[in-house]
Amino acid sequence: MKSGTATRTKNLGDAPTDLGGDAVVEISGALRKLLADVFTLYVKTKNFHWHMSGKHFRDYHLLLDEQSTQIFAMTDDIAERARKIGGSTIHSIRDIAEHQRLKDNNAEFVPPQDMLAELRDDNQQLTRELRSTHKLCDRYDDVATASLIENWIDETERRTWFLSEIVAER
Secondary structure, X not given: XXXXXXXXXXXXXXOOOOOOHHHHHHHHHHHXXXXXXXXXXXXXXXXXXXXXXXXXXHHHHHHHHHHHHHHHHHHHHHHHHHHHOOOOXXXXXXXXXXXXXXXXXXXXXXXXXXXXXXXHHHHHHHHXXXXXXXXXXXXXXXXXXXXXXXXXXXXXXXXXXXXXXXXOOO
16 A cells, blocks of 8 residues: 555544544535636636736736635635545545536637636536535535535625626626
8 A cells, every 4th residue: 555545545434523424425525526626717717817918907817816816715625624524635636637527728818808708607617516515515414514615605606796797898
């Protein structure tokens, strides 16, 4: 067994939680997917921040920087919550790629309005995934994870709102 493998095969019964084994597996699995999506959204938001152009460059550049900071702040909370309940989380870029549901954008050039519309859509999709995970937490009475998710939904809806208002100006 490799040195890092022992912690990955830790017994679920060792977790400091009263959630059952099925709950730990399902909730930590859902959190792993959320984390992959959040990292994907973070990288895409930074990508668009770095490659922004046009007459509203400064405003959009600053908005995306602010949003990417907020998105990145979610990552540690998601990963630590999975670990707190006895689950595991992502370990690598490959894990992110295997679990992400949001799509990457590797285009050399994306017009600013298309960037913002794509980020709006991604934030809307993330909200749907957050709601789905919240329902899972409710099923297992995991109020702590559900509470965190409620805040992330609010933040994600706010980002969607801001992006929607800008995209509507077309």
